[in-house]
Amino acid sequence: IFGTAASLASEFWLFLLLRLISGIGVGGSMPVIFSYFSEFQPRKKRGAMISALATFWMAGNILAAGLAWLVIPNTTLNFHIGTLQFQSWRLFVVLCAIPSVSSVFLFWLLLPESPKFLMELSREEEAIAVFRCIFYWNHRSTRISFPITQLKLSPLVDKEKISSGHQAKFDCCRFKQGLEPVKKLFTPPLLERSIPFIAIFFSISFGYYGLWMWFPELFKQIEETGGSPCSNGFHSSASKTTENVTCYPVNTSVYIEGFITASSNLPGNLLTILVMDIVGGKILLCSSLLLSGVSVFFIWAVKTKMQ
Numbered sequence: 512i513f514g515t516a517a518s519l520a521s522e523f524w525l526f527l528l529l530r531l532i533s534g535i536g537v538g539g540s541m542p543v544i545f546s547y548f549s550e551f552q553p554r555k556k557r558g559a560m561i562s563a564l565a566t567f568w569m570a571g572n573i574l575a576a577g578l579a580w581l582v583i584p585n586t587t588l589n590f591h592i593g594t595l596q597f598q599s600w601r602l603f604v605v606l607c608a609i610p611s612v613s614s615v616f617l618f619w620l621l622l623p624e625s626p627k628f629l630m631e632l633s634r635e636e637e638a639i640a641v642f643r644c645i646f647y648w649n650h651r652s653t654r655i656s657f658p659i660t661q662l663k664l665s666p667l668v669d670k671e672k673i674s675s676g677h678q679a680k681f682d683c684c685r686f687k688q689g690l691e692p693v694k695k696l697f698t699p700p701l702l703e704r705s706i707p708f709i710a711i712f713f714s715i716s717f718g719y720y721g722l723w724m725w726f727p728e729l730f731k732q733i734e735e736t737g738g739s740p741c742s743n744g745f746h747s748s749a750s751k752t753t754e755n756v757t758c759y760p761v762n763t764s765v766y767i768e769g770f771i772t773a774s775s776n777l778p779g780n781l782l783t784i785l786v787m788d789i790v791g792g793k794i795l796l797c798s799s800l801l802l803s804g805v806s807v808f809f810i811w812a813v814k815t816k817m818q
Contacts, residue, residue, distance in 0.1 A: 514608035518601040519592075537611065547625055551645055558787040566780040571610070572773035579603055580766035635662050715800070722807070723772070730768045733813065 513536070517529035545561060552560040582588065588599040626645075629638035643657045696705040779799065787795060 512608075512612070514611060515605055518597075518604040518608075519595065521595060533608075533611075550625055550627055553649070556788065558792060559784050562780070562783045562787045566784065569773065569776040569780050572776070573770065575607060576766055576770035576773050578606060580763060580770060582606065583766065584763050630662055638662055711796075718803070718807075726772055727765050727768065729810075729813075730764070 513529045514533040517526050517533065520526035520529055545564065548564050549557060549561055582603045583599050585599050588602050590597050623641045623644060624637065626638045626641045629635075629641065639659060639662060642659060642662075646657045646659075695701055783795060783799075
């Protein structure tokens, strides 16, 4: 919703605010999607299946870059809504919001509730129904009957015994219970694992998004200087005039480069899916990070965009 509203923003600060709120929603959904998805996967194939799910992040980047390449340079898509000039970049913002909005209806109408969540709320019958559905799809070619009749549930307060006058107290109790898993991450014995994982994930995100944001400027620098990205012959665009200029015709090279950069993740993603459950996550993570870290030091030798 906020992503679509950003397309109508008439001020830059409003556009940033709406995109910030939209980003909070996207960022909040990511851990939920991975934890939800893993509940429905068999243990022996869970690593490969989660890797396959992560591949769609790369697929989204490729689709966004290709969509920008097709839509934004197209001046025939410009029109007016009252005093607002609805240019092609605004249409691109709307198109990028469609997957999030459509996913809401797909999740709500087609996908079951998390069985772990249902068990935490002592909703045994609903949880068994979800497990029965999972069992059916995993064994639909056999005649094996569903063997579970009872689940071991979490000892939660019986919600039916909570009067309306104590609903706030019950909700507060639920909130504290929701924080318990987070507290366990920062207390022994999980603390010694949580800190390295947080450091590793922060380092990966810092390097990945840092380079992702720098690559367009790197490509521009190589194009203008014709030499190493470390050369001093490039003058930042920040030093140029700030006078209003037209956005058209659009230089499509940045979208082509973004499309190629996003597509470069494809071999690594496919390799991860194939070997995750064979070599193990630890070896795969260490080898891929080592290869990525070493390759960064060769950027100084880059002379052309293709390199």
